[in-house]
Amino acid sequence: MSASSDAAGRRAASSDAAGGRAAAALRRYWRANIRIMAVLLGLWALAGLGAGILFADSLNAYRISGTGFPLGFWFAHQGSIMVFVLLILAYCLYMNRLDNRHRRELETTMQEG
Amino acid sequence: MSVQAWTYFFVAVSFGLYLFIAWRTRVRDTRGFYVAGRGVPAAANGMATAADWMSAASFISMAGLISTMGYAGGVYLMGWTGGYVLLALLLAPYLRKFGHYTVPDFVGDRFASDLARVVAVSCAIFISFTYVAGQMRGVGVVFSRFLEVDIHIGVIIGMAIVFIYATLGGMKGITWTQVAQYWVLITAFLIPAIAISIKLTGSPLPQAGLGTTLEPSIAGQSGVYLLEKLNQIQADLGFSSYTATFVGGWDKVNVFCVALALMVGTAGLPHVLVRFYTVKSVRAARWSAFWALLFISLLYLTAPATAAFARYYMIDSLNGKTAQELPSWFENWEMTGLILWMDDGDGVMRYSAGDDNEIFRGGSLSQAELSDVRVGHQAWLDSDGADGADGRTALRARGLSGPDRDIIVLATPEMAELASWIIALVAAGGLAAALSTASGLLLVISSSVSHDLYYRVLRPNATESQRLSVGRSVIGVAVVVAGVFGIYPPGFVSQVVAFAFGLAAASFFPAIVLGIFSKRVGTIPAVCGILAGIGFTGFYIIACVFFDMETWTFGLFANGINPQGIGSIGMLINFTVTLALTPLFPRPGKDIEHMVDSVREPEDAGPAVMIETAPEH
Structure with a gap:
């Protein structure tokens, strides 16, 4: 009797600790998510709104070598779209890894708890 | 075939x-x-x-x-x-x-x-x-x-x-x-x-x-x-x-x-x-x-x-060509009114940005109005300007210079x-x-x-x-x-579509983003933000497009903002109103907080669920 209630008490305490660790893991996951988002959205703004629009007039002074594309025009018509596709690809790949790491962390937490 | x-x-x-x-x-x-x-x-x-x-x-x-x-x-x-x-x-x-x-x-x-x-x-x-x-x-x-x-x-x-x-x-x-x-x-x-x-x-x-x-x-x-x-x-x-x-x-x-x-x-x-x-x-x-x-x-x-x-x-196949030299696609599409030729009498087609432009489109003119213009123009040509009406002036006055843009893909x-x-x-x-x-x-x-x-x-x-x-x-x-x-x-195909974007930008986007990334934003600020955003955007578009209102420069810009772009301002208004009102109203309840948490965490990894339902723990 006493052994099993001891075990129950220990289990409660450990699952509290495990819950705390799990919550911390979730916070880390969310922070990593926000970080990658901020970086990628920065690049998004730089390519689309920046190179395609805000700096397009100055970039137009340069030509992509070997082609007839003025740089600003190219960003507005094609370059930014290519960057957008790559940004989403990068996000998907990164988040896949982050999801897996998060799951592994939780599994370790469970086993220790 | x-x-x-x-x-x-x-x-x-x-x-x-x-x-x-x-x-x-x-x-x-x-x-x-x-x-x-x-x-x-x-x-x-x-x-x-x-x-x-x-x-x-x-x-x-x-x-x-x-x-x-x-x-x-x-x-x-x-x-x-x-x-x-x-x-x-x-x-x-x-x-x-x-x-x-x-x-x-x-x-x-x-x-x-x-x-x-x-x-x-x-x-x-x-x-x-x-x-x-x-x-x-x-x-x-x-x-x-x-x-x-x-x-x-x-x-x-x-x-x-x-x-x-x-x-x-x-x-x-x-x-x-x-x-x-x-x-x-x-x-x-x-x-x-x-x-x-x-x-x-x-x-x-x-x-x-x-x-x-x-x-x-x-x-x-x-x-x-x-x-x-x-x-x-x-x-x-x-x-x-x-x-x-x-x-x-x-x-x-x-x-x-x-x-x-x-x-x-x-x-x-x-x-x-x-x-x-x-x-x-x-x-x-x-x-x-x-x-x-x-x-x-x-x-x-x-x-x-x-x-x-x-x-x-x-440009290459039309400009400077005589009626005999014109490609066959031109004749096919001339029938639809998407592209029109109003010659000045020299028999050579000219496409330009100036007053001597001879290429026009029918736009929203009806078949009857269009054939009136054509007949009038022919009479004007035949009589050396004594009779009929110059179709170029009439079409230019209606803003119908140049071919219809849809012809690019269709032809x-x-x-x-x-x-x-x-x-x-x-x-x-x-x-x-x-x-x-x-x-x-x-x-x-x-x-x-x-x-x-x-x-x-x-x-x-x-x-x-x-x-x-x-x-x-x-x-x-x-x-x-x-x-x-x-x-x-209610307007050109692409124009109408662009307005849908403005309204979506000013209403849903800020509400959903704030709903996910902030736990603090409550009901009333969010609703006020949506109403302010969509109200402003809707008003501006309707006033500019249907009541010929001057576009606004907000005292900052050289040219007024195109109604297609007003959704950006509408979105800012939505964000601003929502965030400004948020501190004045109570926090959302615990259940909302849990909901936001559960939306944020990756699936198959919710700690609460795992501990409570896992049979071994």
């Missing part, structure tokens, strides 16, 4: 295919009807999203817009693709994790109020109707141009087809039909582009052909870049340079505002958002955003090439002298683009009314079969309303 016979053939085959898919995927429950049973694989969902979202405007009008706008046409290219980055990073995974049926579901539950839900439903319905009107018009336009059917009958045929496959299969039918429609429309867009690229530049990749040199046989010498040649021709005729930035009304501020409004609007369009509810998992939601943009970029990287090729071809295959079956394929592609978007929008209207209003607000104890029949009958009503809008359109 003639072009028309081929067109009938392709239209019949593609419509048959859509109906067959609809029959195979018919559904019996609301889960299938609203979110396709959540069983759509990521790549298929990407294709469906691409078709759903590439509308009649993208397919028929966009390349033509770019062709006349040059650099500034990039606002549509960047605007309609950049939104997918916002979608993938800020919205799609979280909405999928939330996992209900509609966008108003999220807004209503997150802000715990039926008021928010009703506001969101009204926005969704309003946006969808604005947008769907343009699609129905697009269906009518394709029918009337390729099959010489009356535009109204074209709209009615389109309505009937959409009605059948949307009511039978709901989201499931629509999704798989859209996958088929994607392939029809992308094939129809790419083949003419590739052919014309080979012809002009020798490059089989139109995307690269845009940046290379013209074939020596065409340019007269080797090593002339297409874009340089185009700039030079444009300058010769008095048009502004094709690649130069910020000319005319398209100054930096306006290009920025319009591009941003289109980007944010894309991310806030309810029929695009709802697609991410149909996939299996959060991971699949992210991947389907990637697939969607990849499939969309196939068309969007080609459109600027088509635009420049067609611009070059059109490109003929300009490139392609086989008649390819020309017919373009008609099927245009119909696929219009129908796929229309069906996605009609489903949003249907789910907004039958799920969000009827089930969630009015009759929470309605049975499954009641909800399903309400959903189906709402589609019926919506199809009819959309058809009426298509027959009596």
Whole structure:
């Protein structure tokens, strides 16, 4: 009797600790998510709104070598779209890894708890 | 076979295919009807999203817009693709994790109020109707141009087809039909582009052909870049340079505002958002955003090439030519009123930006008005100006200088002298683009009314079969309303579509982003923000477009903000109002906080669930 209630008490305490660790893991996951988002959205703004629009007039002074594309025009018509596709690809790949790491962390937490 | 016979053939085959898919995927429950049973694989969902979202405007009008706008046409290219980055990073995974049926579901539950839900439903319905009107018009336009059917009958045929496959299969039918429609429309867009690229530049990749040199046989010498040649021709005729930035009304501020409004609007369009509810998992939601943009970029990287090729071809084959030298495509399209020649009497066609321009379009003039102008002009020519009326002055006064922009995509295959079956394929592609978007929008209207209003607000104890029949009958009503809008359109196809983006940018996007990324924002601030954003944007657009209000400069800019770009300001107003009011109102309750937490954490890794339900612990 006493052994099993001891075990129950220990289990409660450990699952509290495990819950705390799990919550911390979730916070880390969310922070990593926000970080990658901020970086990628920065690049998004730089390519689309920046190179395609805000700096397009100055970039137009340069030509992509070997082609007839003025740089600003190219960003507005094609370059930014290519960057957008790559940004989403990068996000998907990164988040896949982050999801897996998060799951592994939780599994370790469970086993220790 | 003639072009028309081929067109009938392709239209019949593609419509048959859509109906067959609809029959195979018919559904019996609301889960299938609203979110396709959540069983759509990521790549298929990407294709469906691409078709759903590439509308009649993208397919028929966009390349033509770019062709006349040059650099500034990039606002549509960047605007309609950049939104997918916002979608993938800020919205799609979280909405999928939330996992209900509609966008108003999220807004209503997150802000715990039926008021928010009703506001969101009204926005969704309003946006969808604005947008769907343009699609129905697009269906009518394709029918009337390729099959010489009356535009109204074209709209009615389109309505009937959409009605059948949307009511039978709901989201499931629509999704798989859209996958088929994607392939029809992308094939129809790419083949003419590739052919014309080979012809002009020798490059089989139109995307690269845009940046290379013209074939020596065409340019007269080797090593002339297409874009340089185009700039030079444009300058010769008095048009502004094709690649130069910020000319005319398209100054930096306006290009920025319009591009941003289109980007944010894309991310806030309810029929695009709802697609991410149909996939299996959060991971699949992210991947389907990637697939969607990849499939969309196939068309969007080609459109600027088509635009420049067609611009070059059109000027080159028309300007300075006599009636005998004109290509046959010109005569075919002259009959439709998309392109008109009002000669000044010398028998040589001139296309320019000045008063001596002789190329016009019929615009919204009726057949009768148009033939009046033609007869008057002929009389004017015959009598050396003593009788009749100069058609050029009349058309210029109505702002109808230059050919209709839709002709760029519709006539490109003929300009490139392609086989008649390819020309017919373009008609099927245009119909696929219009129908796929229309069906996605009609489903949003249907789910907004039958799920969000009827089930969630009015009759929470309605049975499954009641909800399903309400959903189906709402589609019926919506199809009819959309058809009426298509027959009596409230403006140009692409203009109307652009307004839907402004409204979506100013209403949904800020509400959903704040709902996910802030736990502090409560009901009243969010609702006030949505109302302020959509109220301001709606007012500005309606006042500018229908009541000729001067555009506003806000005392900061040299030129007033184009109504298409006002959604950017509307979005800022929404964010500002919501965030400013937030500290004044109470925090949302614990249950909302849990909901936001559960939306944020990755699936299959919720710690609370694992500890409580795992049998060993």
